[in-house]
Amino acid sequence: MRFTIFQESRKGQRKVNQDRLAYTYSRDTLLLVVADGMGGHVGGEIAAQIAVRLFIERFQQEAKPTLKNPLKFLQDSMLRAHQALGSYANQFSMLETPRTTCVACVIQSNYAYWAHVGDSRLYLFRQGGLIGQTKDHSKVQYLVDQGIIGANEVVDHPDRNKIFSCLGGLVDPVIDLSRRTPLRNGDLIVLCTDGLWSVYPQEEIARALTGTPILKSSPTLMREAELRGGPEGDNLSVIVVRWGPETLADEPTTTITETLGLGEFQTEIDRTLTLTDRKGAQRDLTDDEIERAIAEIQATIKRYRR
Amino acid sequence: MGVTNQALPSGYQLLNYRIDRQISRGGFSIVYRAFDDGGGPVAIKEYLPSSLVLRTEGDIVRASTAENLTSFRYGMKCFFEEGRALAKINHPNVVRVLNFFRANETVYMVMRYERGRTLQQQIQMRQDQVSERLVRHVFMHLLNGLREVHTHKLLHLDIKPANVYLRTDGSPVLLDFGAARQTLTNTRPKLAPMYTPGFAAPEQYREPDRLGPWTDVYGIGASMFACLAAFAPQAADARLSEDHLVSAKKIWAGAYSDNVLEVIDWCLRLDPHERPQSVFALQKAIRDIPPRKRKLTFLDTLKKKLFSEVV
């Protein structure tokens, strides 16, 4: 796989950052996760942290080096995260379960798959145009769908923070799954929390990121967004992936995953803000894995024997 | 005296191959010459890291401690990486893998046997200067092989004269794709020595996320340099703090064409971005070099003749 990736989380004007984000990839599959812990509730940041961790850990167990069924992986992980939050609350006798939104995306064999719960978003841009997006599980989105308010009224609406689906809620989450979406080189996948999308309309994000190397434009976008957030500015986070080899940058920035060994992963959990340690996720090869690697190599030798 | 790993003895029957003799012993493996069922020669690489003593007698590889086993299994990934990489590539200038199997509690890679010597040996044997023609010939063909490697989205990451084999007919073969090795360094120091000083690019030491075709291009440049100098250029990590490398253009001015020397210097730029960004770009630069002494074409001779007649 070849891609360029950027991720950043900013605190805005809040005391704590309850956003968490991470990506990890094996040789052949990439996972992106963003979670926005819910502020009004106890331990929003714990919730976000647990959700992100759970995605990463499950991925590293199952992407060997690809996921059998990416959509099922996303759905199961959402549910497991929801359950994990419940048991976490139980374990620590918390009165209220910590809650979080979550959006996650898997890219494998040039296809993207995503799932979300709540109002953290994914946008898929191609040549500056929006070709895919999530639809918030929020009251205002419902009002928009019903034609009661216009899309432009969303960001100022008094109820704009009310979401009806989250991980850790009293009822099971509503999980939306995308379709299997083919990607082309140059496509931009953007995952973000409401701290970003509420101050940066989708068209402007597209404009800011199209036609310039994302490692240049994304930090600028985040700085600008934090400014726009003003004195009340919320936490804001983004992961941007430009799919395929970077052709815009004047220096090599493309991540090339083929140098990863069998069963290895490269992981970045939002660098600045991670609560806990990163324990070396290195394991030995099992006998099973050795047999499979050999079978794979033998099959390849046969295939390429002229 | 240190204990070392025992090589398989001559005559040993390994599956359907009969071991003839050990050809080489490296950091990660032992290479043997062997014969297949039909009596044809093959080269067999046995995964057996020298930093771990695993076989003091007999044939079975045994890790003495749990930690040893962990390191052993961990390093095996790189061996698989090599097999996986080579299995896909069917090119006259890249060593061909014929088989891959598990035995004796370790893994083996069977390759087509090549007759000749490594470019390293070739350089060391030469008394006089290596000719420009030889350098161009070897590297043009080698680059064809490397281009194929890059087409498969693989990087070699250890290009150096010791990993280039010269067949008796003079054509080069790229060997030794222990590619993903650099991933071993941080975590398992026991299996460490992954880049070869002088030939590894600076980003291999510092910025593994900036690896690309230009990283192998550095190795090519360093190998060309070594061909002329008979020693490796200053190591890239040392160059980063104090660059003592004298440009090829200065050292060999007049002895080789300016263009060959410029290409070497171009490949050896510390900034990955300043090097040729692809093998193709590099080949183009080499191809564009005007030959030093052009052989007279038929037309030239004719012209000359006519000219002399007129005069």
Ligand SMILES: Nc1ncnc2c1ncn2[C@@H]1O[C@H](COP(=O)(O)OP(=O)(O)OP(=O)(O)O)[C@@H](O)[C@H]1O
């Ligand atoms: N296919 C082959 N035919 C003939 N000789 C070979 C072949 N492959 C390897 N050799 C010989 O074995 C030597 C070592 O091979 P290679 O570079 O692949 O392993 P290595 O350097 O020992 O690897 P490692 O660093 O993994 O231990 C070569 O320099 C060459 O002399």
Ligand SMILES: [Mg+2]
């Ligand atoms: Mg070698």
